[in-house]
Amino acid sequence: MGSVCFFNTAKAWGGGEKWHFEVSKHMHEKGEEVMVFAHLQSVLFQKLKEAKIPCEGIRVTNLSFLNPIKHLQLKKRFKKGQYQCVVMNLSRDVKVAGPSAKKAGINRIIYRRGSAIPIKNNFLNRYLFKNIVTEVLANSEATKRTINENNRHLFPSEKISVIYNGIDVTKSAKASSIKNSQTPLIVNLGRLEYQKNQKFLVELAKLLVQRGLDFKMIIGGEGRLKDDLQTQIHQLGLEKKVLLKGFIEHPLDFIDQADIFVLPSFWEGFGYVLAEAALCKKPIVAFNVSSNPEVVLDQKTGYLVPNGNTAMFADKISELLSNKDKRAQMGKAGHEFVKQNFDKVKQLQKIESFLLNG
Numbered sequence: 001m002g003s004v005c006f007f008n009t010a011k012a013w014g015g016g017e018k019w020h021f022e023v024s025k026h027m028h029e030k031g032e033e034v035m036v037f038a039h040l041q042s043v044l045f046q047k048l049k050e051a052k053i054p055c056e057g058i059r060v061t062n063l064s065f066l067n068p069i070k071h072l073q074l075k076k077r078f079k080k081g082q083y084q085c086v087v088m089n090l091s092r093d094v095k096v097a098g099p100s101a102k103k104a105g106i107n108r109i110i111y112r113r114g115s116a117i118p119i120k121n122n123f124l125n126r127y128l129f130k131n132i133v134t135e136v137l138a139n140s141e142a143t144k145r146t147i148n149e150n151n152r153h154l155f156p157s158e159k160i161s162v163i164y165n166g167i168d169v170t171k172s173a174k175a176s177s178i179k180n181s182q183t184p185l186i187v188n189l190g191r192l193e194y195q196k197n198q199k200f201l202v203e204l205a206k207l208l209v210q211r212g213l214d215f216k217m218i219i220g221g222e223g224r225l226k227d228d229l230q231t232q233i234h235q236l237g238l239e240k241k242v243l244l245k246g247f248i249e250h251p252l253d254f255i256d257q258a259d260i261f262v263l264p265s266f267w268e269g270f271g272y273v274l275a276e277a278a279l280c281k282k283p284i285v286a287f288n289v290s291s292n293p294e295v296v297l298d299q300k301t302g303y304l305v306p307n308g309n310t311a312m313f314a315d316k317i318s319e320l321l322s323n324k325d326k327r328a329q330m331g332k333a334g335h336e337f338v339k340q341n342f343d344k345v346k347q348l349q350k351i352e353s354f355l356l357n358g
Helices: 015-029 043-050 068-081 091-103 123-131 141-147 198-210 226-235 251-256 272-279 310-321 324-341 344-357
Strands: 003-008 034-039 055-058 083-088 108-113 135-138 160-162 185-189 216-220 242-246 260-263 284-287 302-305
Touching: 003 015, 003 068, 003 091, 015 034, 015 043, 015 108, 015 344, 034 043, 043 055, 068 083, 068 091, 083 091, 083 344, 091 108, 091 123, 108 141, 135 141, 141 160, 185 251, 198 216, 198 226, 198 242, 198 310, 216 251, 226 242, 251 272, 260 272, 260 310, 272 284, 272 324, 284 310, 302 310, 310 324
Parallel strands: 003 034, 003 083, 034 055, 083 108, 108 135, 135 160, 185 216, 185 260, 216 242, 260 284, 284 302
Antiparallel strands: none
């Protein structure tokens, strides 16, 4: 049995990088042979070195798949490692590492897909999924559906496996994080980017104010839309109602101060932050899109609202704010659901078995 190769050249730290780090760390600590190729200047590479996980630095750009020298270099590295499989997370990595792995004789070339965005039906993707990729590992049923959404013949559905991301269900917020204000708190956490749709939350806050509700909304996270959101808040006169808290180092502590957790994302491959909110026993209001119904049980652990329906979103928040028992009931149900379905230990074991045994 050969070792498992992970290939991820993203410079920034995100869900895919977290997945590669945690899975390789888990397998390495269990004595399995692993190797991780990561960008030399990436957060992932630094974390791998600090954790003493076998890794090699590499530089790959969006056009590296056109460079025959890069393909030759990767082929030599793959042959030297005698890997039984290679797992890639970025589409650009599939383009360059995939063909190189095949030329090196690696039998299992796995695309780990974590984004519920339909794959483009172009010539290059049709070639890669027909001739290079042997398996796809998706992080939700919603992500699995998007793979063949634009071309139902792109990849055999029986070769697409779904294993949810795991969350450490033994963790809890620090006691010091408990809020001391009587004002109900509506909390959101996520990158300040288009996908996460925080501009909707500012408009929602305006509607809640018009309805005379007592609340404060706290949005955690950094991103390119920070200035736009701050301008929107100012223009609507919501400075005392909506606060941008910036980067959040301890998500559970931040979420734990909430009375209600909200997520207006346009799509989620796997709503990890929803699982974190449920772990903190918070009722959730989110849009009924992509993988959200796999993490939030409508009417049981929270409410799923038709995409873009501001009035209904406000209705559900109003209902929860006026019913403390309902909030507690949904929070408890969400906590149990997460423990049963997304336990990190169990999910890592499933991933390990998939990578080693298929």
